[in-house]
Structure formats: C-alpha cells, structure tokens
Amino acid sequence: MSESICRFMSAKNEDATIQAVRFVYETECLSLKQPFLHPIYVIHIVTKGTAVFRIGESRYSLKRGDIFFAFPAFPYYLDADDEFEYIYISFMGNGATSRLPKCNITPEKPYYADFGFLCTLFENAIRRITPFNSNLLTESVLYYALSFFDNGDQDLETDEQKNSKNVFQSIVDYVDYHYRESDISLSRLAYVFSYTEKYLSSLFKKNMQIGFINYLNSLRIQYACELIKKGDMNMAEISAACGYSDYSYFSKVFKKITGHSPTEGLKYLKHQ
Numbered sequence: 001m002s003e004s005i006c007r008f009m010s011a012k013n014e015d016a017t018i019q020a021v022r023f024v025y026e027t028e029c030l031s032l033k034q035p036f037l038h039p040i041y042v043i044h045i046v047t048k049g050t051a052v053f054r055i056g057e058s059r060y061s062l063k064r065g066d067i068f069f070a071f072p073a074f075p076y077y078l079d080a081d082d083e084f085e086y087i088y089i090s091f092m093g094n095g096a097t098s099r100l101p102k103c104n105i106t107p108e109k110p111y112y113a114d115f116g117f118l119c120t121l122f123e124n125a126i127r128r129i130t131p132f133n134s135n136l137l138t139e140s141v142l143y144y145a146l147s148f149f150d151n152g153d154q155d156l157e158t159d160e161q162k163n164s165k166n167v168f169q170s171i172v173d174y175v176d177y178h179y180r181e182s183d184i185s186l187s188r189l190a191y192v193f194s195y196t197e198k199y200l201s202s203l204f205k206k207n208m209q210i211g212f213i214n215y216l217n218s219l220r221i222q223y224a225c226e227l228i229k230k231g232d233m234n235m236a237e238i239s240a241a242c243g244y245s246d247y248s249y250f251s252k253v254f255k256k257i258t259g260h261s262p263t264e265g266l267k268y269l270k271h272q
Helices: 094-102 116-127 136-149 161-179 186-195 199-209 212-230 235-241 247-258 260-270
Strands: 019-026 042-046 051-055 056-061 067-070 078-081 087-094
Touching: 019 136, 042 116, 042 161, 051 116, 051 199, 056 199, 056 260, 067 260, 087 116, 087 136, 094 136, 094 161, 094 199, 161 199, 161 212, 186 199, 199 212, 212 235, 212 260, 235 247, 247 260
Parallel strands: none
Antiparallel strands: 019 087, 042 067, 042 087, 051 056, 051 078
C-alpha cells in the first residue's frame, strides 16, 4: 500500500490575491493586431505549431508544451506559423505582482520549456467551462499551473531567513496598498519600518530581482493601463491618480515600460 500524504496549508493572505480574468483558446494568432500589450499578467501554453516569442531584446522559440508569460504594459510579438495555437489565462492582483518575481518569473525570464503535461489540463478545462463553473475552474487551473513555479527550498530556510521574508512581505504589502500615493518612497518605508533605505533597497533586489523604483513604477503603469481601458479619465488625471505629480516624468516612465507614449497607449489600449 502506498504511503498517505498530508500537507497543512499556510494561512491565506486575503490581501495577496490573484484573480483570473480571461480563459481563452487562441487559434487565429496571425489575424491579431501586434504588438500585444496587456494591462495585466498573462500565462500562455502552446498547444500546436511553432512561433518565435519576442519581448524586449529577447527571442524564444515556442513549441507545444512551452509556457510564456506576458507582463503589464510590456509589449511583445509572436512570429507564428499557420498552425500556431495556444491557451492563455489573464490574471491580476497584488498576489501576482509580488509572487511572480519571487518565482523568478519576470520580463527578463518569461519563457519555460517542456510543460507538455499541462496541455491536456488546459485543453480539457477550457472545453468544460460553463457560466456556473467558469471562475472556479479558471482559477483552479491558474493556481495549479503557477504551483510548478514555486520555490521548493522553503523547508530548508533558517528562522532568520524566514523572518526576513516575513518582514519583506509586510513591506511589499504596504507598497501594494499605498503605491498610488505621490509620497511613497524608500525614505517613507525606512521611517515606517525602522530600517535604513540602503537595507530596504537591497531587500527588493534580493527578493524581487528588481529595484524598488522599478517595482513601484510597474504597479503604477499597470494601474494606468487599467484606467486607460476604462476610458473615464484624461492622461493628466490618470498620471495624478497613479501617484505621479509630474506628468512629464509619468510620460517618460510610461514609454520606457510600454514602448509607447501615453497618447499612443491611449489609442492602442482603448481598442483592445
């Protein structure tokens, strides 16, 4: 008889949520407008054909079973053959913003090969969606897929390392809640959490693989893209709502992250 397995689950942080938005089987990639640009995160799994995935200066060859991620406001291209098909789930939430970098899923590392064992799961799930089970089914598939990117060394961590991660998570939660405020900064975090700015800066680079400013700007531009798609505000209002007191700086950051000026982004995102 095989040995029974029991694992207790960690307490859930309700503020660190991941919400699935769309579950799509895409069979007409060649007819879609490029570059692709999303205001939220997307996980794709290739089910058929081949393509080249281009994001920034990087190129990745795709085949069945390969997974690639898209990130808020990061444009990307797919140079696909006629048979190329994929399934994707778009998702958002503070949990996604904090979790993905910890799993080393970043715009610098968006591609993972040989996840063919997940193809059947995605294919069967999307064929069984109904209006009644869509949320539960989609989020179940999403969480199951993301579980394979978890760090597996947590049981080997020392108490000091675990305490450091708990402290950092509190800091990230604080930033996730206050990022739209214009005075959020390392200086403010140092005052609130009683650490030096230098130490906090090193924590971000160690745990998120990006600096504090890049993380903050990523949150703000993601929110800006969401506001653009809603279409209720002009760009100056969006800039202020995202925490930027200087519109020219907002414009500079927006173009650096998305590859488009705010005006170009407004035209593109409104038609997505």
